[in-house]
Amino acid sequence: MSASPVRTTYREAVREAIRDAMRRDPRVFLMGEDVGKYGGAYAVSKGLLAEFGPERIRDTPLSESAFVGAGIGAAIGGTRPIVEVMTVNFSLLALDQIVNNAATLRHMSGGQVSVPLVIRMATGAGRQLAAQHAHSLEGWLAHIPGIRIVAPATLEDARGMLWTALEDPDPVLVFEHQTLYNMEGELAPDAGAVDIDRAAIRRAGSDVSLITYGASLFKALTAADTLATEGVQCEVIDLRTLRPLDMNTLLESVRKTRRVVVVDEGWRSGSLSAEIVTRIAESAFYDLDAPPARVCSAEVPIPYPKHLEDAAVPQPHAIVAAVRALMPAPVAR
């Protein structure tokens, strides 16, 4: 088999992850709105119905609470369902099932019931879908004990996180940023399962720690390149897991660089970035050389026009400005 990497897209990597899981374990099946005949709202499951049949690629009626709850019941009942909620915006209709059942049953039953369920959701803005289709609510769900939250940004993670999530005996929510599906890149032909416990340093640097996840990762990397031309070396960290947070990796980096900027597409108030900055202030206060900073979405319903949508969500120039504000006055270094 050719060892050279394969040219592919984030979407195809996710599809391959589903196909691989379904081939490896008969208990695994996919359930969600338009995942079968229609091939998936983002065409992730195109072709899977033909390969696996309607029993295992199940189109659901538009009843998020029922089919997410059914996913929970089926997982308790011995199968390994992958429930696709078209976007996080629709997950609000299933929040009761996710929070009151999936996240709670194990603890509340004294450990007698576990829910080995995976729920995949698209998230984030950037496609001019306007406020009701542009939410970034993963931070909400990262607040809930009893579930795990992961955010694959790279092709390797899109391909590798699903299997590990399926093997986890507790519910795992996978957030795929909708602007990433078309992202092209290279993937090893034998790319397989990856861990879902640790953050990853995507770019090493010594001056400031840029902590982010999902689609914002690539905006942070762009910003880091710009800053490098001004002699500022950014360390870009991809969270990969939003709950639990891999604080060891974050703190180690912040203790080295002494400066931190968190980039989070959620709204600032009560966001995931607020939690990360708080934990850094609690554990690395005496290592900070400048106040921690955040770049988040403007606190507005995401507007439809492109120029407004772009202005509302974090952009590379905002990240660069945030970093510059933390650096000492320009002097020959």
Add this chain to the structure above:
Amino acid sequence: MTPQTEIDHFHYLLREMLRIRRFEEKCAELYSAGHIRGFLHLYIGEEAVAVGVMQALSLDDAIVATYREHGHALARGIRADALMAEMFGKQEGCSRGRGGSMHVFDAATRFYGGNAIVAGGLPVAVGLALADKYLARQRVTACFFGDGAVAEGEFHESMNLAALWQLPVLFICENNLYAMGTRIERALAQPDLPAKARTYGMVAETVDGMDVIAVEQAARIAVAHVKFTATPYFLEARTYRFRAHSMFDAELYRDKAEVEEWKKRDPFAVLRRHSGIGDVDFGSLDAAVLSEIAAAVAFAESGTWEPIDQLTRDVYTPPQDGNRERLAS
């Protein structure tokens, strides 16, 4: 059934209903004295439904119930002392004392809980049936809920999904005419529940929920249907709760006369008329049940509080045992 086994069966049904009645009465007393806290919803008056349906279910069938689930738990075989300890919040309780009255769980008898969210259990029951169908297992999931749940969106979504995918789930609606304080006519445009169920293309029947023998027969038919056709079934049990919705309820929404009227058809009276069980037998059964309940209270009172350092236990599966439970790779 031969006459003797029939008499024995009637004694068994009476005793099961008595266990529920005395257990719930004791809970009311313990709640007033402050031993049981939080919310408490009593099943007094509806005993025939749980006891009747449980006769039709086998051990590997699953049950999903509501916050008024003490009767279902006892009839399903969860021990009275474990249940009472759960009422007290002791760690010897069936859910380690963490769930309390509204969250009774027992993996051994596939009792997947009370649920404090009205209709919250329906989608889960549908999912359990989905797994059975998917894994080709001939089992039934019995889903108990009240007339209040019928107005929830999840009722519609679950009924539709179950009928659409032809799943082996038995929906049992305990229609006690009141959703907390709202009488059914003031909540549902279509209060005829079987008619509503049939619109989903589902077989639907109704039964007198005060007559345990009638409930048992109806349940046996329903369970057989679900098990052998692997399709859903809707059974309405018309019943009545003699007590308030919960302990803190002035019952302004119904008048005393209606309660007295229904009390004439107390499930015990109905069964004794049908079975001829006399006062002597009733008295001895009652005595045995009262001692069982007293022992359960003693067990609960001597129970222990879960240590604070166990607070986060079971939020997630502990790494060692659940550690990435290997899927077939």
Add this chain to the structure above:
Amino acid sequence: MIEFRMPTLGADMEAGTLVEWLKKPGDAVARGDIVAVVDTEKGAIEIEVFDAGVIERLVVEPGQKTPVGTVLALIRSPEEPTGATLKAVPPLPPPAAAPERAIAASSTAPPPAAAARARVSPAARKAAEQLHVNLEAVEGRGPGGSITVADVERAASLAKPAAATPDRLSGMRAAMAAAMAHAKREIPHLYVSTTVDLTPSLMWLKDENQRRPVTERLLPVVMFIKAVARACTEVPAVNGFWTDHGSVQGTGVHVGCAIALRGGGLVAPALHDVPQKNLDTVAREFADLVTRTRAGTLRSSEMSDATITLTNLGDLGVESAYAIIYPPQVAIVGVGRIVERPWVVDGRIEPRSVITVSMSADHRAVDGRSAGSFLTAFDRALQAPDKL
């Protein structure tokens, strides 16, 4: 007698108002009978009795707002004679309140409010302490003119390379300063001093050292330690502590010996039970004490057991000084440098080696007479070095 109490009918119900009694004393009641109506926020609720018996007495009158758990009526159980004594059945006490250290509610104390002054980053503040940089003198080039680590390091490199003292020392010196200031303010110091002719003991010492190998050579300070001990046994008032309950006698005589640390700082660990030890033992233990003090391996008991302290300022070239007492001790003896002075001996003036011995005492525990008699005892002890 059974107590019928106001029941708790709901998670948030604290009290109810009795509307009316449906039973009167003498009425028989069975389990489940409705005996009264109680008004609550949710409306009037009929309350039932759980015990069979006969109403003995109605305790609460209608119209009163009554907390949950209050006794409303007394019921005589069937087999009890009338007027039987009260058999109170207390309700189960609620579970013990979760101890303050509840794990879940993890709270971190907010950092103390920073006083309004130059904005310094936490990392810079830490670096400044470690590099002994005075922050006032640092020019901040960080964001908004704040002082950063780089600014501190730059300032440190420009300044004279200060000897790097171990961190432990600076902490200790701060603690010492605080104790001294407290002692000076709190303790009413009494000062006395005298001059002691040291010639006889120095001559004895010279002979003694000539006969000894160099490793067992004796130093004058050892004689002073023994002399202090001797004087303490004669004037016990100076040997002990001042506590909230007044002066407390030292159970033994443990002489705190002030030892200078290399690079600054003074510690006065105790040399225990000096009266019971001969000069050689004291000499050996003193040498060991100095070594361990400078190596920082003192035992905590040595740091706290001293009942009186001797500070040998002579070593530092000071003739006499009035030291500050180490609380809670009540006295400190200062011995000056050995100097040659004209001294009248049998009417003739002769050169003599003398020392000035001063004592500061806590006047609450030690009066002038005791202080004076202590110094004379100290002097007398040094006149007979062989008996030390």
Add this chain to the structure above:
Amino acid sequence: MTRDEIRNAVIQALTNIAPEIDPQDLQPDTVLRQEFDLDSMDFLNFVIGLHDTLGVDVPESDYVKLATMKGAVQYLESKLNDRLE
């Protein structure tokens, strides 16, 4: 025993007592007690150190001869030569 060996022995004895002493600071005429804050216990240990390394027994009366570096080396050199004759 050459003069340098004696000088090293003296430095060794001094640094045992006061590790922070920097040999470069040891000019011939630096007064050891003042420069390095040596109290009577330190000086006794210094003398014991010389006794251990050079086998020389310095009586208390000769302490004053060891006041400076130069003086110490000369004194010790003479003491060692006496022993050789």
